[in-house]
Structure formats: structure tokens, C-alpha cells
Amino acid sequence: MKITQVKTILTSPNQNYLFVKIVTDSGLYGVGDASLNGREQAVADLIDAYLTPMLIGRDPGQIEDFWQLVYRGSYWRGGNIVMSALCGIDMALWDILGKSSGKPLYALLGGKMRSRVLCYSHVLGGNKEQQIAQASDYVKKRGLKVIRLRAGLPASNGTFGVKKEQCGPVVEPWDPEDEIYSTIEFFVKVREAVGKNVGIIYDLHERFSPDQAIRIMNRLEPYDPFFIEDPIAPDCPDSLRYVREKTTVPIAFGELYKSRWECLPAISNHWIDFIRCDVIRIGGITEARKIAALAETFDVKTAWHGPNDVSPITHAVNWHLNVSEYNFGIQEDGTADSLIKEVISGGPSYQDGCLVMGDAPGIGCDIDEEAAARYPFRKAYIPICRQKDESLHTW
Ligand code: GCO
Ligand code: MG
Numbered sequence: 001m002k003i004t005q006v007k008t009i010l011t012s013p014n015q016n017y018l019f020v021k022i023v024t025d026s027g028l029y030g031v032g033d034a035s036l037n038g039r040e041q042a043v044a045d046l047i048d049a050y051l052t053p054m055l056i057g058r059d060p061g062q063i064e065d066f067w068q069l070v071y072r073g074s075y076w077r078g079g080n081i082v083m084s085a086l087c088g089i090d091m092a093l094w095d096i097l098g099k100s101s102g103k104p105l106y107a108l109l110g111g112k113m114r115s116r117v118l119c120y121s122h123v124l125g126g127n128k129e130q131q132i133a134q135a136s137d138y139v140k141k142r143g144l145k146v147i148r149l150r151a152g153l154p155a156s157n158g159t160f161g162v163k164k165e166q167c168g169p170v171v172e173p174w175d176p177e178d179e180i181y182s183t184i185e186f187f188v189k190v191r192e193a194v195g196k197n198v199g200i201i202y203d204l205h206e207r208f209s210p211d212q213a214i215r216i217m218n219r220l221e222p223y224d225p226f227f228i229e230d231p232i233a234p235d236c237p238d239s240l241r242y243v244r245e246k247t248t249v250p251i252a253f254g255e256l257y258k259s260r261w262e263c264l265p266a267i268s269n270h271w272i273d274f275i276r277c278d279v280i281r282i283g284g285i286t287e288a289r290k291i292a293a294l295a296e297t298f299d300v301k302t303a304w305h306g307p308n309d310v311s312p313i314t315h316a317v318n319w320h321l322n323v324s325e326y327n328f329g330i331q332e333d334g335t336a337d338s339l340i341k342e343v344i345s346g347g348p349s350y351q352d353g354c355l356v357m358g359d360a361p362g363i364g365c366d367i368d369e370e371a372a373a374r375y376p377f378r379k380a381y382i383p384i385c386r387q388k389d390e391s392l393h394t395w
Pocket of ligand 2: 255
């Protein structure tokens with residue numbers, strides 16, 4: 001079998017996505033997700049100009065070789081754009097392998113260890129009162145066993161995704177000191193509303209300095225968070241050690257990591273309990289299973305990034321990883337906008353606090369290119385935050 005065509009498909013059903021479709025001379029094709037919120041066009045250009053010429057005529061089964069060719073063969077290694085491009089291709093190649101052998105992806109990864117995948121969903125209501133009401137509805141009406149809150153404004157349509165006229169990032173206000181107090185108050189109210197048997201995850205979104213994160217985590221300890229997510233920025237690995245030494249709250253970390261080597265100190269030093277890389281950002285399935293194995297070695301569980309800005313293809317890949325890995329922890333289930341379901345079919349569905357999926361060969365998703373064309377891509381940016389003195393703060 002040989003690769004005959006590589007298509008990059010940019011589309012915007014309320015949120016920008018970049019898909020890769022790799023076609024072979026056998027008629028089989030594979031699909032992958034290369035979406036990088038705020039930089040999709042750059043990823044597409046890299047694939048079209050540099051990676052596609054290296055793929056045409058290749059055997060799609062040589063997945064590891066292609067991964068190494070892009071990662072090491074370019075001499076300059078890694079970065080968000082390269083790794084996202086590599087992921088879109090990597091997923092499509094695994095999809096072809098699954099389809100050509102008639103097996104679902106999880107079977108290629110070692111087979112199923114579990115049939116259901118514990119998941120958590122985002123509480124996205126407008127103000128804090130609405131979020132508290134939504135949190136109890138999630139538990140009482142949808143049967144969720146774990147819910148997720150976040151620092152700052154919850155992602156909302158128009159800023160997080162695509163805005164009509166956006167010629168630069170939307171600016172949101174941010175005051176870490178105010179937030180420390182409102183976070184604790186809010187967490188306590190949510191705990192009262194959902195009761196002690198529901199897991200509560202709090203995403204600090206890399207927004208706090210180590211001292212601020214420690215103040216929050218110490219005050220939350222009596223209210224038993226399931227885990228605190230990304231309390232600090234990932235740039236200085238030693239800061240994570242510093243935070244870890246001062247709290248007993250479980251820590252999940254890593255949606256901004258771009259390689260196994262960035263994950264290594266956090267995992268091998270037991271500074272974290274859950275590794276939550278984004279499969280797109282680390283170069284796809286080939287690298288995700290190596291990171292899962294590394295984490296298993298050090299008793300760290302997985303909690304792969306699964307927000308609403310990755311497509312059902314990535315949610316499906318996460319699910320295949322979840323069911324086939326030993327050290328599965330929990331899966332983030334970003335409630336996808338219904339419009340993306342017009343473009344991408346398949347993917348996991350929600351059932352009683354868990355995610356379930358069928359046994360279709362490969363990843364189990366397909367792309368409707370005509371539907372994608374109905375939602376033309378519009379360049380957008382991730383928001384930024386500015387503090388009271390107008391200085392910039394990460395979002
Ligand atoms: C999460 C994340 C996301 C990110 C988003 C950025 O935990 O789900 O923090 O919501 O903000 O992926 O594009
Ligand atoms: Mg997060």
C-alpha cells in the first residue's frame with residue numbers, strides 16, 4: 001500500500017479545527033486531528049509545504065519511522081506547530097493501519113483492559129451561582145461522578161473559539177489575589193451543593209505563581225479535591241517540586257508539555273499524580289503510548305487533555321488509549337459543540353458518568369468534507385489576560 005494524497009482540511013463549525021486525511025492507492029484512507037487553537041493555519045502550511053512531499057509514495061504502515069523522520073530528521077526538534085502537524089499525520093496513519101487490519105485502534109495498542117472510561121465534564125455556566133446550579137444538575141440529572149471547575153472566566157463562544165471580526169486576542173481581566181479568595185469560597189459552595197462523594201477537579205490553568213498556588217491548594221485541602229490541574233506554568237520544572245513539597249492535594253499537570261522529555265522530571269520525581277498531556281501537542285498516538293508507559297513506570301496515572309477545542313477524533317483516540325493502558329486515571333470530556341458533529345462522525349458517547357465507544361476499525365471516526373466546507377475557516381486567537389495595571393498575564 002502507498003500513500004497517494006494528503007489533504008489538510010481547515011474548518012470552523014463555531015470553533016477552528018484542522019483535520020488531516022491521508023489517502024492510499026488501496027482506496028483506504030485515514031483521518032487525524034491537528035488542531036492547535038489559535039495557530040491552525042501555521043500547522044496546515046507546515047504539512048502542505050514540508051510533510052506532504054515526504055509522505056507521497058510511502059508505505060503508511062511505517063508509522064514509527066515517519067514519526068522519527070519528522071521529529072529528529074528535521075534537526076530542529078519539536079514545538080507546538082511541528083508536534084501538532086505530526087499528530088494529525090500520526091493519527092491518520094494509525095487509522096489506516098486499523099482499517100487495513102480490520103481492528104479498532106485499542107486492539108492494536110494491546111487490547112481492552114476496561115470497557116468504560118470514567119470521565120469528568122466542564123461546568124461552564126455564566127456566573128458563579130449558575131455554575132453551582134449546573135454542578136448539582138450534572139450530578140443529579142446526568143449522573144456525573146466527577147466535575148471540573150476552572151479559575152477565571154469559563155471558556156465562552158466568541159472569545160475562546162471564533163469571533164466574527166477578530167484582529168488580535170480578546171482581552172480578559174485577571175487579578176490573581178482576588179481570585180485566590182473567590183476560588184476557595186466557590187469551591188466550598190460547590191462541595192456543599194454536590195456532597196462529599198462527588199469528585200471536584202479545579203483547573204488553575206497555569207495562572208498562578210508557586211506561592212499563590214500553594215495558598216490555594218492548602219486552603220482547599222479540607223474539601224478534598226479530586227485533583228488540582230496545572231496550578232503553575234510548566235516553564236520551570238523545579239517550581240513544581242516546590243509546590244509538591246508544600247501540599248498533599250493530588251496534582252494533575254502537563255497540557256502544555258510538548259514532549260516526553262518535558263514530562264520526565266515531573267513524572268520520575270513524583271511531583272505529579274496525573275499526567276495530562278494533549279495528544280495533539282505531543283505528536284500523536286505513537287508518543288502518547290510512550291508517555292503512558294513512562295508514567296506507569298513511576299505510578300503516575302493518565303488524564304489526557306480532552307477539552308471542547310479538540311475534535312471527536314481526538315476524543316476517540318483518548319478513549320482507545322484509556323481502555324488499553326494499565327495506568328488510566330480519568331478522562332476529560334469537553335462537551336463538544338453539536339456543529340462539529342456535522343463534520344466529524346463517530347467518537348465516544350457519554351453514559352452514566354463514563355465514556356463508551358463501539359468497535360469500528362481504526363479510530364472509528366470519519367470526516368464529511370462537504371460539511372467542513374460549509375463552515376469556512378476564520379483565523380482566531382486564544383484570549384489573553386491583563387491585570388489591573390494592564391500588564392499581561394497568561395490566559
Ligand atoms: C482544559 C484546558 C482547555 C484549554 C484549551 C485552550 O483543561 O480543558 O485548560 O480548556 O484552555 O484547550 O485552547
Ligand atoms: Mg486545563
